[in-house]
Amino acid sequence: MNDVSDLLGQCAAQKYDLIVVGAGTAGMPCAITAAEQGAKVLVIEKADKIGGTLHLSAGHMSAGGTRRQKAMGIDDSPEKHYEDVMRVCKNTADPALVALATREAPHTIDWLEDLGFPFEPTTPKLVFGHVPYQTPRTYWGTDAARSIFQTILPLWEKYVKSAHIEVRLQHQLTDLIVHKNQVVGVRVRHNKNKVDFFAKNTVLTTGGYASNPEFFAKVHPERPRLLSTAALTSTGDGIMVAQKAGAAFRWAEKHISSLGGVELEPGSGRTDYWNAWAMVFTSKYRPPREIYVNAEGKRFLNEDELDPDVRERIIARQPGEKFWLIFDDPSIDDGEPVIRGWKPEQIRKAALDGKFIQQADSIETLAAKTGIPTEALKKSVEAYNKAVAEKNDPEFGRSTLTHAISKAPFYAMLSYTSSLISFGGLHVNANLQVLDRQGNVINGLYAAGEVLGAAATSGNAFCGGMLITPALSFGRILGRQLGKIS
Numbered sequence: 001m002n003d004v005s006d007l008l009g010q011c012a013a014q015k016y017d018l019i020v021v022g023a024g025t026a027g028m029p030c031a032i033t034a035a036e037q038g039a040k041v042l043v044i045e046k047a048d049k050i051g052g053t054l055h056l057s058a059g060h061m062s063a064g065g066t067r068r069q070k071a072m073g074i075d076d077s078p079e080k081h082y083e084d085v086m087r088v089c090k091n092t093a094d095p096a097l098v099a100l101a102t103r104e105a106p107h108t109i110d111w112l113e114d115l116g117f118p119f120e121p122t123t124p125k126l127v128f129g130h131v132p133y134q135t136p137r138t139y140w141g142t143d144a145a146r147s148i149f150q151t152i153l154p155l156w157e158k159y160v161k162s163a164h165i166e167v168r169l170q171h172q173l174t175d176l177i178v179h180k181n182q183v184v185g186v187r188v189r190h191n192k193n194k195v196d197f198f199a200k201n202t203v204l205t206t207g208g209y210a211s212n213p214e215f216f217a218k219v220h221p222e223r224p225r226l227l228s229t230a231a232l233t234s235t236g237d238g239i240m241v242a243q244k245a246g247a248a249f250r251w252a253e254k255h256i257s258s259l260g261g262v263e264l265e266p267g268s269g270r271t272d273y274w275n276a277w278a279m280v281f282t283s284k285y286r287p288p289r290e291i292y293v294n295a296e297g298k299r300f301l302n303e304d305e306l307d308p309d310v311r312e313r314i315i316a317r318q319p320g321e322k323f324w325l326i327f328d329d330p331s332i333d334d335g336e337p338v339i340r341g342w343k344p345e346q347i348r349k350a351a352l353d354g355k356f357i358q359q360a361d362s363i364e365t366l367a368a369k370t371g372i373p374t375e376a377l378k379k380s381v382e383a384y385n386k387a388v389a390e391k392n393d394p395e396f397g398r399s400t401l402t403h404a405i406s407k408a409p410f411y412a413m414l415s416y417t418s419s420l421i422s423f424g425g426l427h428v429n430a431n432l433q434v435l436d437r438q439g440n441v442i443n444g445l446y447a448a449g450e451v452l453g454a455a456a457t458s459g460n461a462f463c464g465g466m467l468i469t470p471a472l473s474f475g476r477i478l479g480r481q482l483g484k485i486s
Contacts, residue, residue, distance in 0.1 A: 024052020026449030033479025059145030062465025092459030209236025261418025297376025425453025
């Protein structure tokens, strides 16, 4: 084969205007927008259904300068949004990509509104699960991210029906087909068979790697084992395949984990954001009635610290990035439960099961069950109880001192930092073109969504709505750009 035309010509029956690998948050709007312009789009998806993490995510989006904000009298703009993102992440994100994302964000939110998106009525609003913005600009739907999926699904189905979008489910990307430094197609595996598809351009929207323990350990050798609540399909396939073709991977060092994970089945490596999540990411929504101790039995944090970023970084420095919540029986019944949505009897039952919550009639026995050093745990509990009695916590300055740990049975619940998302990803330029390890463009290859890594638009922090909104926006940008038919 002498050139790209020869290669494409031999596979004319399988030639498309655009190939999109991944039918999720970025891939669906990319394919839809390209199809709107008349392009013939092939979408490759390894799962047996479309939607990706839209079936799992809380669906928070952020944008400044939307019609919805203006109608509510909120003064905001893409420029203010950009400045706020860079403030929260302390200038650790990619400035060009944050600028692109915040410029496009209001158009994306307005687009969803035009499609009938069911906004949660009080949004946009301030959210305190991570460092809040200075302006209410966080949106979500009445059914979390599924609201996004259901809103764009009719457009998807329209273009599938018209044959502008062709979908291949349960097709696993294995290689990029490269000819003379240009990606001209993809090789996929389906039912043990390998099939090649060709197009002028390919967009990777394959998601992150937060459910791949082996790859996580490779790019984060300094971190403990992976505890994940990400979609099981988030295994970094697109990243690894692109790396084989010379693509650069960056910013794994900016990874930061989420707080609140509990491993319901010890050793499984899985946590569940929706069904069992500890209320430890901030004290804004739940004043603490327990203390936190690390594996050495020592308190290490003011448990009523409001700032999520402070909490995340302190807990990440603890041995194994884990800690125990220590409390007594009366505290279970008084106020918001320590696990979101659970009832007191659920917590007591879990303690009897003894998998991630231990129960004992004395602090000494509790220490023995958990492996926490006995004297250190006793000392931590005694010092805290004294602080409650005197209404003064000289060591950490905690102000919520309403519940002593004094009435058996006593409980210890193990909580880990957990990965909902991954922060490392493919290096792209401001045109979303994938770059090689020398910083050169790999012609014909683009990327959007979590395959870029959360750090691209959030840096070494959690910036509200700066993963889903850029994924939707970058997908639409690439659809417009690459869907033009000459």
